[in-house]
Amino acid sequence: MGCIQGLGDIAAILPEPNPQTLLFMNPICPYCGKSSVLTDSVHIYGKSLGLIYDCRPCDAYVHVHRNSPTNRPLGTLASSELRVLRVKAHLAFDRIWRRGATTREQAVSWLCAAMGKPRHLAHIHKLNEEECRKLLQLIPNFPSK
Numbered sequence: 458m459g460c461i462q463g464l465g466d467i468a469a470i471l472p473e474p475n476p477q478t479l480l481f482m483n484p485i486c487p488y489c490g491k492s493s494v495l496t497d498s499v500h501i502y503g504k505s506l507g508l509i510y511d512c513r514p515c516d517a518y519v520h521v522h523r524n525s526p527t528n529r530p531l532g533t534l535a536s537s538e539l540r541v542l543r544v545k546a547h548l549a550f551d552r553i554w555r556r557g558a559t560t561r562e563q564a565v566s567w568l569c570a571a572m573g574k575p576r577h578l579a580h581i582h583k584l585n586e587e588e589c590r591k592l593l594q595l596i597p598n599f600p601s602k
C-alpha cells in the first residue's frame with residue numbers, strides 16, 4: 458500500500474469519455490466565435506481527404522493531423538480568403554529553401570525572427586490573414602546571400 462496505482466486502475470474509476478465534453482476541445486471558429494465541428498472532409502472535396510474541424514456558416518475549416526489520437530488540428534480554422542493566402546505564403550516560403558541557397562531549417566528560423574513568433578507558432582497553418590500578408594511582403598527581403 459502507499460504506492461501509486463497503475464494507470465489501468467485510475468482509468469477504471471474514471472467515467473467513460475463523454476462526446477459532449479470532447480466537443481469543448483474542438484477549436485473555436487475565429488470568425489463567429491463558435492465551436493467548430495469535427496467531420497469528414499468529403500463534403501468539401503467530394504472525396505475524403507481526412508478529418509477536418511469545420512464551421513459551415515463561415516465556410517472555414519482546418520485539417521486534422523493524420524494519425525492523431527486526439528484529432529489535433531493542423532492550425533487554426535481558415536476562411537476561403539485565408540486558405541488562398543496560406544497557399545500563397547506557403548509557395549513563396551518553400552521557394553526560399555527549394556532553390557537551394559539555404560536549408561529549410563534556416564528558412565524557418567528566419568521566418569520565426571521576421572514574424573516575431575516562437576517556433577511553435579511560426580507555422581503557416583497558424584497565421585491569420587494579416588500575418589500571411591506580412592509574410593508575403595517580407596519574403597522578398599529574405600537574404601539571398
Ligand SMILES: [Zn+2]
Pocket residue numbers: 486487488489490491512514515517
Ligand atoms: Zn464560424
